[in-house]
Amino acid sequence: MSGVRRRAGTSTRHGAPSGRRARALSSFLDSHGYPSAISEEAGADSLARLIADGPVPPSYLLSLAERCGAAFSPILEEASALSRAEAPGAAAPREHLPGGGRALGLEEAFARLFETLGEERAGQLEMARAVDRALREDAVALVEAGTGTGKSLGYLVPAALFARESGERVIVSTYTKNLQDQLYRKETPLLESVVPLVRTERLLGRENYLCTRSVVSHAASLMEGGVEPGLAYAIDAALGGDGACDTAAAGGHRSPSVSAPARCPMNACAFADRCPLVRARRRAREAEVLFVNHALLLTDYRQGGGVIGPYSRVVFDEAHHLERCVVENLSVRASREDCRRMLEPLRAALRNEEIWKLLALGLRDAAGAGTKGLKEVTANAAAAVERSYASLFRALEDLLNPSRAFRGTKLRYTDGGETFADARGELNCILSDINKLKETLKAINETSAPKDLDPFRQEAGYVSEELATLAEGLRFLSAGCGEESVFWLDWNADGSLRELCGSPLEIDRSFADYLESFMGSAVLTSATLSEEGSFAFVKERLGVGLVPGRPIETIIPSPFPYDERCLVLIVTGLGDPNEDAFASRVSAVVGSLAAELRRRAMVLFTSYRLCRAVARDLEPLRDRFTILVQGSGESRESLSGRFRRDEAALLLGVASFWEGVDFPGEELECLVIPKVPFPVPSEPVVEARSQRLSALGEDPFEKLFLPEAIMRMRQGAGRLIRRMDDRGVIVILDERLETRPYGPAILAALPSQRIAHVPAGECVEAAVRWFAEP
Ligand code: SF4
Numbered sequence: 001m002s003g004v005r006r007r008a009g010t011s012t013r014h015g016a017p018s019g020r021r022a023r024a025l026s027s028f029l030d031s032h033g034y035p036s037a038i039s040e041e042a043g044a045d046s047l048a049r050l051i052a053d054g055p056v057p058p059s060y061l062l063s064l065a066e067r068c069g070a071a072f073s074p075i076l077e078e079a080s081a082l083s084r085a086e087a088p089g090a091a092a093p094r095e096h097l098p099g100g101g102r103a104l105g106l107e108e109a110f111a112r113l114f115e116t117l118g119e120e121r122a123g124q125l126e127m128a129r130a131v132d133r134a135l136r137e138d139a140v141a142l143v144e145a146g147t148g149t150g151k152s153l154g155y156l157v158p159a160a161l162f163a164r165e166s167g168e169r170v171i172v173s174t175y176t177k178n179l180q181d182q183l184y185r186k187e188t189p190l191l192e193s194v195v196p197l198v199r200t201e202r203l204l205g206r207e208n209y210l211c212t213r214s215v216v217s218h219a220a221s222l223m224e225g226g227v228e229p230g231l232a233y234a235i236d237a238a239l240g241g242d243g244a245c246d247t248a249a250a251g252g253h254r255s256p257s258v259s260a261p262a263r264c265p266m267n268a269c270a271f272a273d274r275c276p277l278v279r280a281r282r283r284a285r286e287a288e289v290l291f292v293n294h295a296l297l298l299t300d301y302r303q304g305g306g307v308i309g310p311y312s313r314v315v316f317d318e319a320h321h322l323e324r325c326v327v328e329n330l331s332v333r334a335s336r337e338d339c340r341r342m343l344e345p346l347r348a349a350l351r352n353e354e355i356w357k358l359l360a361l362g363l364r365d366a367a368g369a370g371t372k373g374l375k376e377v378t379a380n381a382a383a384a385v386e387r388s389y390a391s392l393f394r395a396l397e398d399l400l401n402p403s404r405a406f407r408g409t410k411l412r413y414t415d416g417g418e419t420f421a422d423a424r425g426e427l428n429c430i431l432s433d434i435n436k437l438k439e440t441l442k443a444i445n446e447t448s449a450p451k452d453l454d455p456f457r458q459e460a461g462y463v464s465e466e467l468a469t470l471a472e473g474l475r476f477l478s479a480g481c482g483e484e485s486v487f488w489l490d491w492n493a494d495g496s497l498r499e500l501c502g503s504p505l506e507i508d509r510s511f512a513d514y515l516e517s518f519m520g521s522a523v524l525t526s527a528t529l530s531e532e533g534s535f536a537f538v539k540e541r542l543g544v545g546l547v548p549g550r551p552i553e554t555i556i557p558s559p560f561p562y563d564e565r566c567l568v569l570i571v572t573g574l575g576d577p578n579e580d581a582f583a584s585r586v587s588a589v590v591g592s593l594a595a596e597l598r599r600r601a602m603v604l605f606t607s608y609r610l611c612r613a614v615a616r617d618l619e620p621l622r623d624r625f626t627i628l629v630q631g632s633g634e635s636r637e638s639l640s641g642r643f644r645r646d647e648a649a650l651l652l653g654v655a656s657f658w659e660g661v662d663f664p665g666e667e668l669e670c671l672v673i674p675k676v677p678f679p680v681p682s683e684p685v686v687e688a689r690s691q692r693l694s695a696l697g698e699d700p701f702e703k704l705f706l707p708e709a710i711m712r713m714r715q716g717a718g719r720l721i722r723r724m725d726d727r728g729v730i731v732i733l734d735e736r737l738e739t740r741p742y743g744p745a746i747l748a749a750l751p752s753q754r755i756a757h758v759p760a761g762e763c764v765e766a767a768v769r770w771f772a773e774p
Helices: 004-006 006-015 018-033 043-053 057-087 104-119 124-138 151-166 175-195 212-218 221-225 227-239 275-286 294-302 319-330 336-351 353-362 370-401 416-446 451-479 507-518 536-542 582-597 608-623 635-646 684-695 698-719 743-749 760-770
Strands: 140-145 170-174 200-202 289-293 311-318 332-335 410-413 486-489 499-504 523-524 553-554 566-572 601-604 626-629 651-654 670-671 726-730 755-759
Touching: 004 651, 006 170, 043 499, 104 124, 104 140, 104 175, 124 140, 124 151, 124 523, 124 553, 140 151, 151 170, 151 523, 151 582, 170 175, 170 294, 170 332, 175 200, 175 289, 200 275, 212 353, 221 336, 294 507, 311 336, 311 566, 311 755, 319 536, 332 336, 332 451, 336 370, 336 451, 336 499, 353 451, 370 499, 410 684, 416 451, 416 566, 451 499, 486 626, 486 684, 507 536, 566 760, 582 601, 582 608, 582 670, 582 760, 608 626, 608 651, 635 670, 635 760, 670 698, 684 698, 698 743, 755 760
Parallel strands: 140 523, 140 553, 170 289, 170 311, 200 289, 311 523, 566 726, 566 755, 601 651, 601 670, 626 651, 670 726
Antiparallel strands: 332 499, 410 486, 486 499
């Protein structure tokens, strides 16, 4: 509270709210039962009590901001901290071991859990034993836990017990924010019922936190009522929980200008003590179980470990995504947008005369010619970089895609520097311009400027570092060679050049190095990690075999009676899925299924093109069904929500609906898969890997295409049965499962072995019959 009081006098600087708006707000607050007479002095306390009681509407916060002026941000921060401390059920300092100081054993903990759940879960306990062993033996464990095992608590309970007993923090990393949220919000209370007072925290990427410095700099727009929609939401969200903004809950709104910037000075920032990001990172270091995501964890490792702090035990959930995350993390990209974004702080500074006057003082120069000279030099150097960067992209477009024939495609290049040979002039130009601008920024940085200029000098330093990285990236991408990397040009739908990209071909050694960097223990778990009962594929891809010691390997089957509850129909007679006519045949089957079954159905496509074609064909059915289409501008969360609410809904999903969505019971009873999800052979990374396997005398289909298709098929099929008593039908329209030699391998990987092969004309009838059975 002292921080608030010290600033009490500052509110008058910003004045009272305008009369009309103040009256409107007062009336709004009165009508919603909020005290409109809240004072700045009592602001944080009052607000904290309101927050602790339930959600506070953004309008209320805006009114408070108007009344409190510059003191608003400190009030908001303090209230957030107070509300967390005062909220019912808020955790007290956790110093005691459960059971009066005696460490709780794993078996005892699960006995408690099963009592709470009202059921015994043998698979969950088996998983927990494997995780516990890995944590205690400094080992790597690969654990596949089928749907319904209770995977989350299967690793959370042993992780919490281990952390409690050893005093070592355990990191739990997920691929999606959805799962991270679920662990933090839903599983933690259950975990606490077993391991009381365990300290769990969640840490997200910086873009998920409200930046107090930005909020303060937005105070003026708050006063004027010109608030961007995301700001009110972001404040609301930051107050509501651990300081992180939940964009999904806010319908995808986010205010980029108030989220923590990529370049922030952290502890050196004047607002550090009141910054949600700084606080979250401090709490993260004190946690016993810390929830993060793969991207954050890998970036932290790459940047030397300053964000998460030291650790030696990690549980990777959704581990089947690890390879993709590592590839992404090690990729080099140069997009059209990069340069503009990097130079934005410099452009803002060039608009601020005050900075250049202060710089002039630092240069011991009278405000005038010298200042103007430096400002002009900087402005010209920045403009030259932007110009030459744009020229490079234009030259590549004109040279490599003159008729704009490549649209929305990825064009791999394998000829070393040849692709860039004719653009060498533009390339040299941008590299030279970057150097010149860096020199100018260095000069600015070295001036003995007044302290007020520190933030600007810091920004100039960041810009300089980013420019150096960009130059290094351009050199690497334009060299375009090296057996270990794959390079490509990514073209926009209009034929313009979106991005230059370079990715590592294999990441096994890199990931093994990462594992060895913190060993400790690593548990890799997922519902789909093995193939034909073996972890060979994932071990090879992730380099687990390169790490010393034998990994612990456990496969825990799902407890669900799939064969009783799920019928798989393989539909024949629809022809080759790669033929153009396939789309209309798919539409006919999907339309009939929806019409006859009258149960919620989801179709999982392998391409947006096929999805859009079927959506177009189904247009006439819109008066009978709600047809929800991914890729039509609506977020996955929103589509999922509408699908759950609408009994007559048909969902056409592509990439992200193949996994991570949960539609139990009647929310999903019919799942249609038109095409086996093989990787796209022309994708640069897939193509390059395939060629490398051929060169090594291996069969790319056996070693790459089939294992990935099986993994994906299992993830997709796993969307249907989510609970013990769920019932439904999976309809697969790809007749290659019957006609090609690989068919049995894919069918054997499906959760249900109750499989029937039916001609297209009989598929709907077979499904109707299945649902009619008792
Ligand atoms: S530390 Fe960074 S994120 Fe926090 S208030 Fe300062 S600038 Fe914003």
